[in-house]
Amino acid sequence: MNTAREIILSLKDRYIPSEEREDLDTTFHFEISGDDGGDFTVHIEDNKCTVEEGLHGEANCIVKCKDSVYSDLELGKTNAQMAFMMGKIKISNIGAMMKFVNNFKKLH
Numbered sequence: 691m692n693t694a695r696e697i698i699l700s701l702k703d704r705y706i707p708s709e710e711r712e713d714l715d716t717t718f719h720f721e722i723s724g725d726d727g728g729d730f731t732v733h734i735e736d737n738k739c740t741v742e743e744g745l746h747g748e749a750n751c752i753v754k755c756k757d758s759v760y761s762d763l764e765l766g767k768t769n770a771q772m773a774f775m776m777g778k779i780k781i782s783n784i785g786a787m788m789k790f791v792n793n794f795k796k797l798h
Contacts, residue, residue: 699741702739704794714735716735718731718751721753723756724756734793751787753782754780
């Protein structure tokens with residue numbers, strides 16, 4: 691699992707259900723450019739995570755970056771804060787993203 695597409699599709703399997711987060715209902719759109727990217731919708735509801743290709747519904751947060759940036763972030767090769775500050779990744783709702791990332795097993 692090395693490409694951005696493979697990594698983002700793995701989110702449904704890396705989701706960590708929690709009784710504390712049962713009421714979490716959120717939708718994220720990922721717009722990942724490059725040959726190994728694509729558009730994806732990640733939805734968490736009723737303590738379940740689904741990932742589908744394409745942009746569906748209204749997003750609480752939109753994430754835009756290159757495929758190499760996304761895979762490097764997930765694999766721990768790039769610092770997320772630095773990538774954001776340098777404009778390599780654009781996130782429309784930082785608060786929602788901070789809550790989102792804590793719901794998944796890390797790859798690194």
